[in-house]
Amino acid sequence: MNYKNLTIIVTSFKSEQKIRMCLKSIDINYKILVIENSNDQNFKQNIQKEFSNVECILTGGNLGYGRANNIGLKKVTTKYALILNPDAILHESTLENFFKTSEQIPDFAVMAPYVQEEKDKKELSNLKDLSPVSVINVKGFAMFLNLSKFKNVGFFDENFFFYFEEIDLCRRLRNKGEKIYLVPSIKIDHRGGESHEKSINKEMELSRNWHWMWSTFNYHKKYKGFFISFLIVLPKLSSAFIKVFIFSLLFKKEKKEIYYYRLSGLINAILGKSSWYRPKV
Secondary structure (H helix, E strand, O other), X not given: OHHHOEEEEEEEOOOHHHHHHHXXXXXXXXXXXXXXXXXXXXXHHHHHHHOOOEEEEEOOOOOOXXXXXXXXXXXXXXXXEEEEOOOEEEOOOHHHHHHHHHHHOOOEEEEEEOOOOOOHHHXXXXXXXXXXXXXXXXXXXXXXXXXXXXXXXXXXXXOOOOOOHHHHHHHHHHHOOOEEEEEOOOOEEEOOOOOOOHHHHHHHHHHHHHHHHHXXXXXXXXXXXXXXXXXXXXXXXXXXXHHHHHHHHOOOHHXXXXXXXXXXXXXXXXXXXXXXXXXXX
16 A cells, blocks of 8 residues: 555644644545654644644754754655645645656656646646656655655755755755656645744744845855855845845834844855754744
8 A cells, every 4th residue: 555655744843723734634544754843742742642643753942944854754664755844735636646656757756746836837737748847956845755766865954944955955866866856746735934823923034034045155155165155145145234224224123124134144154154043932
């Protein structure tokens, strides 16, 4: 049976309400590992009580996307793993179509749904050929992994707290000649940026801006070196500095804060500091 070949990993952070819709969309025969980026014992007890096929692992603190997923991936003994965000909802045919495609292209390393962003829906409706499409990377909200292809590559680079982890992983796979696909027949609904509770939206937005900038610089630095990476982010650095100044003069506190965090993330990256910032929640 297919369920013996797949483990599903869902990394969460203060996602108790959102994650239930995700878990309910998964056939109860599949083993699910929920990696919760906290030490919330009530979350663990509630989720495991409600979903008999779920094992919840508490990390003890907010470790980020890549490191938490790695904890789950290292526990997987099945042939395949599916990484999901807590705000991803499967269709009834999703898992079946993953397995059908794995038989069609058994040498794949990563598969993902064709619709990665809202704009892709129109493109999908116009497709005449529904064959899997070879791509250079996929988004991290839904990644179906053929684990035999990761032995010489490893999993996520844990230096990235948030953003670019999946792009970096896909790049390392391609550098080893491995193949990555988007699959038109696979449908997963994803409500981006909604995996946590609404009460912490502001702090999470500030964190996203900080880490987007930090990860942008460090991803390029990893492959292109410091100087080229600095030239790539220089327009973003200048823009953030100017906007902090302008919004300060205009007394627009929220806008100023966002660009201040972008500026901080970039400066910390350029100075060689780790991705230390954590949302204050």
